[in-house]
Amino acid sequence: MTSNWAAFVAAEPALARTVEDRFGAFTHHVLATLRKDGSPRTTGIEVRFLNGELWLGMMPGSLKALDLRRDSRFALQANPGSGTEMAGGDVRVAGRAVEVRDPQEIARYAEVVNPPDLDAFHLFRAELTEVVRTYIEDEKYLAVQLWKPGAPLRTTRRT
Template identity: 80%
Template structure:
């Protein structure tokens, strides 16, 4: 079963809104992919929430794009911002990135985003396997909210 952003937002609207706001607070975020040898690679990345999808756009033949072509698993972490306040909490999304080459879909994306070179970039849509938010509640509880496809989100708290 494949869950895109729209399916997650329909299942967990408040959680999805919180995650989008967290990613919207900054332009650049951190993407983790897997290298040829299986070791992790982290890279900076901009993300877009458009037309019910979470999109990852990348420069032509970037190492992160080549990683995802070889092994589509990824984790994306929202920029924590400056200082230690992390307003909105720490947010991470994991899943699979599927490269999109359909001209009509790519054209809709480029019309909305206006990338530097609309004819030379990799575009991936995401299939979600997990969304996690870690935050501090009431100034004393560590709260971890987790969503996985096919089940409601659950929150655990520790003092």
């Protein structure tokens, strides 16, 4: 089961706001994709939250775009910063990337993002399979929040 960003926001607005804030704290994040041979590839990426979707835009012919065209599964981790910027905790999103080819949808994205070449970029919309937040709670617990489409938010705490 997957969910778009808007459905996640509706289901868990506080967690969604925290995740967006963590991604908004830095420009560059880490995307994991799968190579042809099934081994992982990690690369840098910028992400956008627009019109109820989480967007992944990529340069034309980039290896990460080719990976996603072949196998849409991905994991995305927000830039953790130098260690002191972890307000809100560590956040990760996983799911499937759906390539967008509709010219109107691409134009709507490009109006906001202004890519260097309107005719030369790959655009993917994220369909979420899970969202995870790990953080320190009350200075004594390691807390892990896990959300999956169709399931309630689950929080686990460890001392």
